[in-house]
Amino acid sequence: MKEGPDIARVAALLGDPARANMLTALMGGRALTAAELAQEAGVTPQTASSHLAKLEAGQIVVPRKQGRHRYFTLSGPDIVEALEVLMGIANRVGHNRVRTGPKDPELRKARVCYDHLAGDMGVALFDGLIKGKLIENTVNGVVMTDAGVAFADKFGIDLEALRRKRRPLCRECLDWSARQSHLAGSFGAAMLDRFYELGWARRVAESRIVRFERDGERQFRDLVNF
Amino acid sequence: MKEGPDIARVAALLGDPARANMLTALMGGRALTAAELAQEAGVTPQTASSHLAKLEAGQIVVPRKQGRHRYFTLSGPDIVEALEVLMGIANRVGHNRVRTGPKDPELRKARVCYDHLAGDMGVALFDGLIKGKLIENTVNGVVMTDAGVAFADKFGIDLEALRRKRRPLCRECLDWSARQSHLAGSFGAAMLDRFYELGWARRVAESRIVRFERDGERQFRDLVNF
DNA sequence: TTCATCCTTCGATAGTAATCGAAGTGTGAT
């Protein structure tokens, strides 16, 4: 009837709760399997498969076969952009899925996002590494500088082992409580692991909260104030 | 379950063809009535009313009552942003409502948009009238200047008759093939009628194409090169 | 080969939402 791009078709693909959950899970930038996405969306694998088929047909996600797994990624940065804008709108009009409850402050401060640190402290870490010129935020993604490599070694992270994994070393991940980027990727995960090992922080059981020890938080602050 | 804004709810509101049509019509920035939006969407007033109620409840549009009309506008620039991004995606993945077939060039060049001229020549007309200061694009919409009134008279358009109609005299209409505004409103319709009368152009049967005669196009070019 | 795992397809069900005809409400014009 009318000329122009078919907005509705694309928007409808993002307009189902299960699919929206999958897509936001993919915003971290990491490829996820169908099973992981099913869990994220809270649906059975069959249902997830159906949704993923639709998203694939609509070219919102791109599948990559690896062994008996199928890994999905977003088809492009424009999808991320769309999700971001929609989140902004949802936020503005007050369509939120969970109330900002009493124990929320701790979640906002520090929590795990899959396997890396998110929340205010996650953002602080990312910013600190940028300011200290240990990582650089280029158009092609986040990369480590030579100074960063030296730092990782000194901090007790085996970069060579990380590089052997398929997963990208550094990646930025949008933080919805803080609306800024925090550090993801295998290096981001390794940093959080190291915080645990050093006794700076520990996970709170049955929750995504990461609780820093008093001394650990002090050392963390020193770390990010390059 | 998950924290964060409820993307799906917002996206679902944009994910219906009728609603998407209404919203893209509102991208021009001007307030439109429920009836106009119904026509844009190609649905009956009842259906449009239902959609508008949903959009209003979701705070995507804002109503403003004026007499027996209800004017709707987008609730904020973020909505425009979202629509633009979605259009980009739809374009990238090739979800277009009309095929860019062989006879497409003619459609792009000149076609009717309801009752006025759209396409490249429609945009050229609009721009020409603006440049010639016959119309002005103000925040409250497009208005005619004194020079414009004089021109209309000379061109054989009875402005007084047009003014007696309820319909606004001048209006801009977003052109998706050209991504720019063209002239709508009763004056826009009258201009196209006059082109027919003068033998400058004629409609191609069973199509929205407006085909200009060689001489008619030349005179049209003279007209818009104020 | 046999088994386990990951994922998809099929089929049935249930819930939702778009649509429009008919009727109702409110506003402005004659």
Place this chain on the structure above:
DNA sequence: ATCACACTTCGATTACTATCGAAGGATGAA
């Protein structure tokens, strides 16, 4: 007062789609 118009509400229909159980590949491991 009467009419016309703009819009909404109600009710019924229709169509779609999300969902999951069950079963069927496909891949890798033992």
